[in-house]
Amino acid sequence: AAALTLNACSTGTDEQASPTTQTDENEMHSGHGEGEMKDGEMHAGMNLGDMKHPADGGPVPAGMTEATDPKYSVGNEVTLSTDHMEGMQGAKATIVGAxxxxVYAIDYTPTTGGDPVRDHRWVVQEEIADAGSERLADGASVTVNADHVEGMDGGAATVSSSTDETVYVVDYEAGGMKMTNHKWVTESEIQPAA
Incomplete structure (x- = not known):
């Protein structure tokens, strides 16, 4: 199966200088354009770095609770106002689930090796091992049970921030490639379709 390759699913907002062994996700997304796509990957994956991100994000984790009154309903056409991945900012999308x-931004070290990833957005409570039902504190050490990108599942992570905003799964197209069941986008990262 072809996969989308990227450094992370998020753009961090932390402006502090970081050690050279850590990779800030703002830096990770620079210089990665469509020209780096391999011919066979054009519609099933992009080459955006060392980690692979599937073109289809698959089902949500077991035990997820659907939002009772989300701002955007399943089937709504929206515009994304975030840049977790290259080409996402301003992309048209369809809501698949709310x-x-x-929802947590995390710092983690890929299990496949490589530099630590800072401020990856997002993982949900149900994707953290033994998370329980209470909101985890910033700085909490956790184990991630999500495979948004290669090397994430089973990785040690630290919570960098969290929110209780409604979180969405979306389908969208960017750079001529269709992403389905992309997880996750928070309500503040979505605007009504123009």
Whole structure:
């Protein structure tokens, strides 16, 4: 199966200088354009770095609670106002699901090696091992049970921030490639379709 390759699913907002062994996600997305796509990957994956991100994000974790009154309903056409991945900012998208849970930005070290990833957005409560039902504190050490990108599943992570905004799964197109069931986008990262 072809996969989308990227450094992370998020753009961090941390402006502090970081050690050279850490990779800030703002830096990770620079210089990666469509020209780096391999011919066979054009519609099933992009080459954006060392980690692979599937073109289809698959089902949500077991136990997710659907949002009771989300701002955007399943099937709504929206515009994305975030840049977790190259080409996402301003992309048209369709809401696939809306969920009520705690959502976390995390710092983690890929299990496949490589530099630590800072401020990856997002993982949900249901994707953290033994998270329980209470909101985790910033700085909490956790184990990630999500495979948004290669090397994430089973990785050690630290919570860098969290929100209880409604979180969405979306389908969207960027750079001529269709992403389905992309997880996750928070309500503040979505605007009504123009």
């Amino acid at each position: 969920y009520a849970t705690y």
